[in-house]
Amino acid sequence: MTSPRTPRSRWLELGAPPSVEQRNARGAVERYLERAVRPLAERPERVPTAAQLGEVRRLAEELGLLAAPAASGLGLWEEPSVAGCRWSVGLLHRVARESATAALCLHHAALGLLLGRRLGVEDAAPWPWLYAELGLDKGLRGAALGAPPVSEAAPAEPELAPLGAGEAGRPLLLGAAEPWSALLLPRWSDARRLSWWRLPRATLELTPAPHALGLDGLSTWQVRAPRLGELLLEDVAAALALYREVLALDALGLVGIGLGATEGALAAAKDYAALRRQGGKLIVEHVAVRLLLSGAEANVLSVQALLADMTLRPEALARVLALRSVAHPQLCEAASHALQVFGGTGYLQDTGIERRLRDNYHLRLLAGTPTDLRLTALAMEDGR
Amino acid sequence: MEGILSPSHPLSPHRALRELGWLAQPLVAAAPRSLWEQDTQSLPPAAAAYRRRVRRFAQRELAPRALELDLQREPQLIERVLEAAGRAGLLSDLLPAPLGSIPPGLLRVPFTLAQSLKMEELCAACAGLGLMVGASALGAVPLVLAGQPRALARHVVPAFRHSLRSRPALFAFAITEPSGGSDVEESEGALRYVPGTVARRAPGGWRLHGRKVFISGGALAQRVTVFAALEGEGMESWTCFVVGRGAPGFSVARTELKMGQRASEAAELVFDGVFVPDADVVGGLRRGWGLNRAVLNASRVPVGAIALGIARGALEGALDFAASARLAGKGLLDYQDVQLGLAQMLIEVQAMRALVWQSANTWRPAQARASIAKVFASDAALRVCEAALELLGNHGVLHARRVEKQLRDARLTQIYEGTNQINRLAILEEQQTWLASAPHGQP
Numbered sequence: 001m002t003s004p005r006t007p008r009s010r011w012l013e014l015g016a017p018p019s020v021e022q023r024n025a026r027g028a029v030e031r032y033l034e035r036a037v038r039p040l041a042e043r044p045e046r047v048p049t050a051a052q053l054g055e056v057r058r059l060a061e062e063l064g065l066l067a068a069p070a071a072s073g074l075g076l077w078e079e080p081s082v083a084g085c086r087w088s089v090g091l092l093h094r095v096a097r098e099s100a101t102a103a104l105c106l107h108h109a110a111l112g113l114l115l116g117r118r119l120g121v122e123d124a125a126p127w128p129w130l131y132a133e134l135g136l137d138k139g140l141r142g143a144a145l146g147a148p149p150v151s152e153a154a155p156a157e158p159e160l161a162p163l164g165a166g167e168a169g170r171p172l173l174l175g176a177a178e179p180w181s182a183l184l185l186p187r188w189s190d191a192r193r194l195s196w197w198r199l200p201r202a203t204l205e206l207t208p209a210p211h212a213l214g215l216d217g218l219s220t221w222q223v224r225a226p227r228l229g230e231l232l233l234e235d236v237a238a239a240l241a242l243y244r245e246v247l248a249l250d251a252l253g254l255v256g257i258g259l260g261a262t263e264g265a266l267a268a269a270k271d272y273a274a275l276r277r278q279g280g281k282l283i284v285e286h287v288a289v290r291l292l293l294s295g296a297e298a299n300v301l302s303v304q305a306l307l308a309d310m311t312l313r314p315e316a317l318a319r320v321l322a323l324r325s326v327a328h329p330q331l332c333e334a335a336s337h338a339l340q341v342f343g344g345t346g347y348l349q350d351t352g353i354e355r356r357l358r359d360n361y362h363l364r365l366l367a368g369t370p371t372d373l374r375l376t377a378l379a380m381e382d383g384r
Numbered sequence: 385m386e387g388i389l390s391p392s393h394p395l396s397p398h399r400a401l402r403e404l405g406w407l408a409q410p411l412v413a414a415a416p417r418s419l420w421e422q423d424t425q426s427l428p429p430a431a432a433a434y435r436r437r438v439r440r441f442a443q444r445e446l447a448p449r450a451l452e453l454d455l456q457r458e459p460q461l462i463e464r465v466l467e468a469a470g471r472a473g474l475l476s477d478l479l480p481a482p483l484g485s486i487p488p489g490l491l492r493v494p495f496t497l498a499q500s501l502k503m504e505e506l507c508a509a510c511a512g513l514g515l516m517v518g519a520s521a522l523g524a525v526p527l528v529l530a531g532q533p534r535a536l537a538r539h540v541v542p543a544f545r546h547s548l549r550s551r552p553a554l555f556a557f558a559i560t561e562p563s564g565g566s567d568v569e570e571s572e573g574a575l576r577y578v579p580g581t582v583a584r585r586a587p588g589g590w591r592l593h594g595r596k597v598f599i600s601g602g603a604l605a606q607r608v609t610v611f612a613a614l615e616g617e618g619m620e621s622w623t624c625f626v627v628g629r630g631a632p633g634f635s636v637a638r639t640e641l642k643m644g645q646r647a648s649e650a651a652e653l654v655f656d657g658v659f660v661p662d663a664d665v666v667g668g669l670r671r672g673w674g675l676n677r678a679v680l681n682a683s684r685v686p687v688g689a690i691a692l693g694i695a696r697g698a699l700e701g702a703l704d705f706a707a708s709a710r711l712a713g714k715g716l717l718d719y720q721d722v723q724l725g726l727a728q729m730l731i732e733v734q735a736m737r738a739l740v741w742q743s744a745n746t747w748r749p750a751q752a753r754a755s756i757a758k759v760f761a762s763d764a765a766l767r768v769c770e771a772a773l774e775l776l777g778n779h780g781v782l783h784a785r786r787v788e789k790q791l792r793d794a795r796l797t798q799i800y801e802g803t804n805q806i807n808r809l810a811i812l813e814e815q816q817t818w819l820a821s822a823p824h825g826q827p
C-alpha cells in the first residue's frame with residue numbers, strides 16, 4: 001500500500017527543511033548505517049554483542065556524529081538550536097529505524113559527552129545516569145524542577161549517603177553500553193538541592209540484571225557505589241539548569257528513537273500486507289488490516305507532530321515531559337498494530353517486528369513512566 | 385496503606401459490618417477473603433477443589449521453572465514438568481476416570497469450564513508450560529468430539545493412561561498452513577482457500593502431503609490431529625487424520641524462536657506421503673471443517689483463560705513489587721497512583737474471569753460467546769500487563785521480575801486460535817440472523 005501521507009524518505013522531517021550540510025551528511029550517515037548498524041538488524045533474533053555496539057560508537061565518532069568539532073553542527077546534541085535539536089532527533093530516528101539499541105547507545109553516549117564537556121571531566125566515555133536515585137519518580141522532584149532558579153551551593157560534604165544501599169526491594173538500576181568509563185549523575189541532597197557528581201566505573205559494584213523487554217544488547221546492572229565520588233557542580237541553580245536541559249534532550253531522543261523503531265515496523269507491515277494473501281485477496285484489502293495500518297499511521301503522525309512541538313521549545317521542560325507521556329503509549333499501540341498485521345509471523349523473533357514492539361515498551365519505562373512524566377509536569381507548575 | 389482506612393478503625397466497613405445485628409450477618413460480607421478465594425467459593429465444590437489443586441501444582445512445578453525456560457527451552461526440564469503434569473492427571477482430563485482422569489465430582493462441570501480453570505492457574509505460573517499442557521488437550525479434542533469408540537480406544541485412552549502412569553504422551557492440533565492461517569479459522573476465507581495439505585487415496589487409507597506451521601507442541605507430540613483436504617477437492621472436503629510421531633514421511637522441519645510463551649515450541653511439520661489407515665480418519669470423511677469449528681468453539685474460551693492467567697500473574701508480580709519496594713522513604717503501596725493502578729488491574733482481571741467463566745459454563749460452547757471471551761480477555765491481558773509494567777517503572781524491564789515475560793506471553797493470545805480480528809468476525813457470523821432481523825429490543 002502506498003499512502004499519500006507516508007513520507008517516502010526514511011528521514012524524519014520536522015518543520016524546516018534540513019540545511020545543505022545536513023542534507024550532505026545524510027549520505028554519509030546512510031553509508032555508516034550500512035556498515036555499522038544494519039548488521040545488527042539483519043538477524044533480529046540475535047542479540048547485538050558488546051563488540052558490535054562498540055563498533056557502532058567508534059564509527060559514529062569517526063564520522064563526527066559523536067564528539068564532532070563543535071563547528072560541524074552534525075554531532076549529536078552538540079548544537080542547542082532548534083535546527084540542531086531536530087538534526088539530532090532526526091539522526092536518532094534514522095538509526096532507530098534499523099536498530100533502536102544502536103540509537104539508544106549513541107543517544108546516551110552523546111548525552112554523556114555533552115555532560116562531560118559541561119562539567120569539565122576528562123573521561124573519554126562518560127555515561128549519563130540521570131535517574132539514579134529519584135529521577136522523575138512520582139513527580140516528587142517536579143516542584144524543584146519547576147521552581148525559579150535560586151543560586152546556592154549544595155553542601156560541600158552533603159548529607160548524601162553512598163548510592164545503592166538503596167531502598168528495600170528497589171535496587172538502583174543502570175542501563176548502559178560499552179565503552180563507558182564513569183557515570184555522571186545528579187543527586188538531590190534534599191527536596192530542592194541538586195548537585196552533579198562523577199562516579200568512576202572502577203569504584204562501582206555492578207551486578208548484571210538481565211532484561212528481555214527490548215533494547216537487546218544494552219546491559220542492565222544493579223549499582224552500588226560505596227563511595228560518594230567526585231563533586232563536579234554544587235551551585236544549585238546551575239545544577240538544576242543542566243539537569244533540566246539534559247532531561248529535555250533525553251526525552252526528545254527517546255521519543256525520536258521510539259518513533260524510528262515504530263516507523264520501521266509500520267513500513268514492514270505495509271510491505272507484508274501487500275504480499276500476504278488470505279480470504280481470497282491481499283490482506284491489505286481487508287478493512288480489518290487497513291484499520292490496523294491506518295491506526296498505526298495516525299499514531300505515527302501524531303507523534304511526529306508532538307516531536308515537532310517538543311523540538312521547537314525544548315526549554316519548556318514540563319511541556320516536553322507531558323508530550324512524551326502521550327507519545328510512548330501511542331508508539332506501543334502502533335507497533336502492536338504492525339505486529340498484528342503479520343498474524344503469527346509477527347510473533348516470531350526472526351521477523352524483527354516483535355523486537356520493535358519490545359523496544360517501544362522498554363523506551364516507555366525508561367526515564368520516567370507516562371504517569372511519572374505527567375505528575376512531574378504538573379508538579380513543575382506547582383513549583384512555579 | 386496511606387489514605388486507606390485500616391481494617392481495625394471503627395469506621396472501617398470490616399468492623400462496622402461485623403457489628404450489625406445477627407439477622408444482617410448472613411447478608412453482609414463482613415470479612416471478605418481475597419478475590420481469588422471468593423471466586424473459588426462460588427464454584428461447585430468439585431470445581432473449587434480442582435482449582436485449588438491445579439494452583440498448588442502450578443506453583444510447585446511450573447512457577448520455579450518459568451524464567452529459566454523462557455531463556456532457554458531445556459527439553460529435559462520441560463519433559464520433567466510434563467511428566468509431573470501427566471501424573472497429576474492434567475494431560476488426561478478430557479475423559480472420566482478410569483479412562484482418563486476427570487474425578488467423578490467434576491463430571492458435572494462442563495469441560496470448557498474445567499479446562500478454563502486449569503489454564504488460568506497454569507498460565508498464572510508460566511504460560512509457555514501452560515500452553516504445552518493446553519495444546520495437548522486441544523489436539524485430543526477432535527477425537528473426543530468425534531466420539532468414535534474405536535478411535536478413543538486406539539489413541540486417546542492409551543495416551544491418557546501413559547501420561548498418568550509413566551511418560552507424557554502428548555497430542556497436537558494442526559490446522560494452520562504456510563498459506564492458510566486465518567483462512568482455516570473462518571468460513572469466508574475457507575471458501576476461497578486452496579488447501580495446502582492434501583490427502584491422496586491409497587490402498588487401505590490415505591497419504592498426506594503438505595506442511596503445517598506454528599503447531600504448538602508439534603515437535604514433542606506422540607500424535608497429531610492433522611486436517612487435510614481430499615485430493616482434487618476444496619475445503620468442504622476437509623478431514624481430520626491422526627498421525628503418529630514415528631510415521632514414515634512425517635518430520636519436524638523447524639521450531640520457531642518466539643517473542644514469548646517460549647517453553648512451548650511452535651513447530652513446522654512436514655507430511656511427505658505419510659500413510660494414515662482408514663481407521664485413523666477422525667469423525668468421518670469431509671467432516672473436518674465442522675470438527676475444526678467445534679474444536680475452536682471449545683478452545684477459544686480456554687485461550688481467554690490463558691490470557692486471564694497471564695494477567696493475574698502480572699498483577700501478582702506488580703503486587704509483590706509494590707508491597708516490598710520503597711521509594712523516597714515510603715512503601716510503594718502508600719502512593720495513591722500505585723493504589724489506583726492496582727485497583728484497575730483487579731477490575732480488569734475480575735471482569736475477564738467473570739466473562740471467561742460465564743462463557744465456559746456450558747456443555748455446548750457456542751461461537752460468539754467463545755470469541756467474545758477470547759477477544760476481551762486477550763485485549764484486557766495486554767492492558768493489565770502494561771499497567772503492571774508501569775507500576776514497576778524501570779524495574780519492569782528486568783527478566784527476574786517476570787512481568788515483562790507476562791507481557792510477551794500475553795501478546796500471543798491476541799493472535800492464536802484466530803486473530804482477534806477474525807474472532808470479531810466470528811461473532812457476527814454466528815449472530816448475523818439476529819443482527820439482520822431489525823427491529824431489535826422488542827419482545
Ligand SMILES: Cc1cc2nc3c(=O)[nH]c(=O)nc-3n(C[C@H](O)[C@H](O)[C@H](O)COP(=O)(O)OP(=O)(O)OC[C@H]3O[C@@H](n4cnc5c(N)ncnc54)[C@H](O)[C@@H]3O)c2cc1C
Nearest residue numbers: 278279286288340343344559560565566598600801803805
Ligand atoms: C506461537 C503460535 C502457536 C500456534 N499454535 C497453533 C497450533 O497449535 N495449531 C495450529 O493449527 N495453529 C497454531 N497457530 C497458528 C495461529 O492460529 C495463526 O497464526 C493465526 O490463526 C493467524 O494466522 P496467520 O498467522 O496465518 O495470519 P494471517 O491469516 O496471515 O493474518 C494476517 C493478518 O491478516 C488479517 N486477516 C486475514 N484474513 C482476514 C480476513 N478474512 N478478514 C480480515 N482480516 C484478515 C489477520 O487478522 C491478521 O491481522 C499458532 C500460532 C502461533 C504464533
